[in-house]
Amino acid sequence: MTFTQRILIAMAAGIAVGVFLNMLGANFQAVTDFLVDGLFYVLGSIFIALLRLMVVPLVLVSLVCGVTALGDLKALGRVGVKTLGLYLLTTAIAISISLSLANALDPGQGFQLEGEEFTYESSEPPPFADVIINMFPENPVRAMAEDQMLQIILFALLLGFAVSACGERGQRIASLFEDLNEVILKMVLIIIKIAPIGVFALISRTFATQGIEIFRPLLGYCFVVVAGLLLHLFFTYGGLLRITGLSPSKFLSQMRAPMSFAFSTSSSGATIPVTLNTVETRLGVKNSIASFTVPLGATINMDGTAIMQGAATVFIANVYGIDLAIGDYLTVVLTATLASIGTAAVPSAGLIMLAMVLSQVGLPVEGIALIIGVDRLLDMLRTAVNVAGDAAVTCFVARSENALDPEVFADTRGVLDPEVRRESLAGN
Numbered sequence: 001m002t003f004t005q006r007i008l009i010a011m012a013a014g015i016a017v018g019v020f021l022n023m024l025g026a027n028f029q030a031v032t033d034f035l036v037d038g039l040f041y042v043l044g045s046i047f048i049a050l051l052r053l054m055v056v057p058l059v060l061v062s063l064v065c066g067v068t069a070l071g072d073l074k075a076l077g078r079v080g081v082k083t084l085g086l087y088l089l090t091t092a093i094a095i096s097i098s099l100s101l102a103n104a105l106d107p108g109q110g111f112q113l114e115g116e117e118f119t120y121e122s123s124e125p126p127p128f129a130d131v132i133i134n135m136f137p138e139n140p141v142r143a144m145a146e147d148q149m150l151q152i153i154l155f156a157l158l159l160g161f162a163v164s165a166c167g168e169r170g171q172r173i174a175s176l177f178e179d180l181n182e183v184i185l186k187m188v189l190i191i192i193k194i195a196p197i198g199v200f201a202l203i204s205r206t207f208a209t210q211g212i213e214i215f216r217p218l219l220g221y222c223f224v225v226v227a228g229l230l231l232h233l234f235f236t237y238g239g240l241l242r243i244t245g246l247s248p249s250k251f252l253s254q255m256r257a258p259m260s261f262a263f264s265t266s267s268s269g270a271t272i273p274v275t276l277n278t279v280e281t282r283l284g285v286k287n288s289i290a291s292f293t294v295p296l297g298a299t300i301n302m303d304g305t306a307i308m309q310g311a312a313t314v315f316i317a318n319v320y321g322i323d324l325a326i327g328d329y330l331t332v333v334l335t336a337t338l339a340s341i342g343t344a345a346v347p348s349a350g351l352i353m354l355a356m357v358l359s360q361v362g363l364p365v366e367g368i369a370l371i372i373g374v375d376r377l378l379d380m381l382r383t384a385v386n387v388a389g390d391a392a393v394t395c396f397v398a399r400s401e402n403a404l405d406p407e408v409f410a411d412t413r414g415v416l417d418p419e420v421r422r423e424s425l426a427g428n
Contacts, residue, residue, distance in 0.1 A: 007260040010196035011203050014264075018207025032208065040205040047198025050191045051261075051270040056144045058188065058273050059295045060156050061180045066291030067160025068174045076157070076292070079397055083293045086240070086393045087301045092337045093236050094303040098228040098310025099329055107220030107311065108318030149269065149299040153292075188273045199264040206376065218374050221315045225378050228307040229385045236303075237392040244399035250410055254282040255391055262387040266379045268298040271387055279391050284408030285398040293397055297390030302353070304382025304389075306336045308375075309354050316358065316367035328361040335360045 021032050067076065137143040137151035144152055163170040163177070238248035258275040265271060272295060279290045313332055317324050335357050355365050398404040 006196045007199055007257060010200040011260060011264065014200045014203025015207050017200075018204040019211065021204070021208040022211040036205050036208045040201040040208070043201035044198060044205055047194070047201065048265060048267070048270055050194075050198075051265065051273060052147070054184065054188050054191060054273045055269060056147065056152060057180075058184050058276065059149070059152055059291075060144070061177055061184055062276065062287060062291040063153060063156035063295065064160045064163065064177045065174070065181050066286075066288040067157060068164050068170075068177070069286075069288040075401070079289060079292060079401060082397050082400065083296060083393060084300075086396060087297060087389075088337055090232075090236055090240075090389055090393065091301070091303050091306050092333055094228070094232050095306040095310045095333050095336045097231055097236075098224065098307040099314065099332065101228050101231075102224050102311045102314035105220060105224055106314070106318060107218075107224050108315040109220075147269070149295060153295055153299070157292075185277065188277060192274065192277075195261070199260065202264045206380070218371065221311055221371060222374055222378065224311040224315075225308055226381060228311060229304060229381055232303060232307060233385050233388055237389055240392050240396045244396055246395060246399065246406075246409060251283070251392065251395065252388070254278065254409070255388055258387050258391070259384040263380045263384040266376070266383050268301075268383055268386050268390065271383075272298050275387055275390060279394050282408070283391065283395055284405035285394055286403040289398040289401060289403045290394055293394040294390055297393060298387075301386055301389050301393070304385040305353060307385075308378060308382055309336045309357050312354055312368070312371055313357060313361065313363065316363050316370065317361075319367060319370060320364060322363060324361060331360050332357055 021036060024032055134148075135150045135154060137148065137155050140151070140155045142148075143155065163173050166173070234248070237251075241248045241251055255278065258271055258278045261274045262268060262271045268275075275298070276290055276294045279285045279294055280287055310332065314324070336353065354368055358365050358367065395404060395409070
């Protein structure tokens with residue numbers, strides 16, 4: 001079996017086992033506790049920890065290699081403007097799709113609170129000025145220790161520029177980073193080999209604790225979110241790829257592994273090693289482009305979260321019987337688009353972003369408590385879409401910079417192996 005087949009089988013088995021354990025419930029509490037809060041929890045946590053272990057060194061080293069390979073400050077600036085502009089544009093389109101669907105289907109109409117106590121305490125979002133200031137690292141070691149991805153990206157860019165500007169001495173440092181990049185890629189491959197076990201444990205525990213019954217009272221809201229995610233995936237990202245002459249179906253075929261990882265982990269950041277490797281080995285993008293666009297996308301590209309915000313805003317407004325005007329909808333689009341950057345480094349960014357959006361249009365923040373129950377499972381879906389968006393924008397930018405090999409992109413038999421990548425991309 002291929003790597004992707006093993007991942008998909010692990011996911012399917014995890015869903016089946018998780019739902020079965022959820023149905024057992026209190027009848028076999030000891031067995032459920034041993035598996036769900038014991039074995040599955042330990043295996044899943046170890047797997048996530050190993051993935052996160054690779055994120056910082058991979059981003060730092062790969063981005064330095066990419067900058068030194070690009071060797072042109074103007075070219076990097078051009079790539080940066082394109083990438084940031086596309087991420088903001090797709091986020092605005094995402095929330096517009098979500099608001100349109102939500103208004104057409106009206107989720108939340110007739111939803112009964114029935115005296116239940118719904119409470120939610122939102123974290124205070126940082127001021128926008130602080131967000132801009134905090135993008136620049138005071139201490140690069142601390143930034144790496146705290147997984148401050150924007151700070152790491154900026155430090156890697158500066159280091160790459162400095163290496164490129166140092167002539168012969170810089171070339172020696174560049175060679176060192178290239179060797180480090182090979183070693184880190186090999187470490188990533190070692191961790192990927194145990195991925196099916198980690199995926200099975202994560203999926204099993206999620207469905208064992210959440211179940212599928214939790215969806216019933218919120219079917220309308222869930223349907224809007226899922227429909228919005230699918231429309232955005234096939235039409236927005238598909239449209240980006242078609243503009244550059246690339247096949248959306250081949251793109252999705254090549255992206256099965258990282259999207260499966262993202263679904264399992266609910267973390268674009270933890271999926272960076274797999275996404276970056278796949279974008280280079282399966283989609284044929286040069287490292288000089290991918291090493292910048294993929295980490296940046298995992299940090300600020302929150303299209304799936306924007307879709308959730310649009311649906312949740314209309315849902316909560318309907319539950320509380322509050323009518324939203326056209327100006328409110330425009331405010332939601334603008335706030336959610338800007339917040340996709342402003343809250344990127346904050347834990348539980350999706351809910352904090354939603355709290356910001358609700359506050360801007362005068363809706364009760366306590367309404368978030370209504371959707372928390374299903375948010376975990378929907379988060380898995382929107383993270384997979386976020387990762388697909390990172391890769392689609394990367395392909396668009398790479399194609400516009402003549403840094404994508406169409407033959408590698410079209411070869412659906414590609415493998416997650418850097419040695420094969422170098423043979424396939426020879427001369428690219």
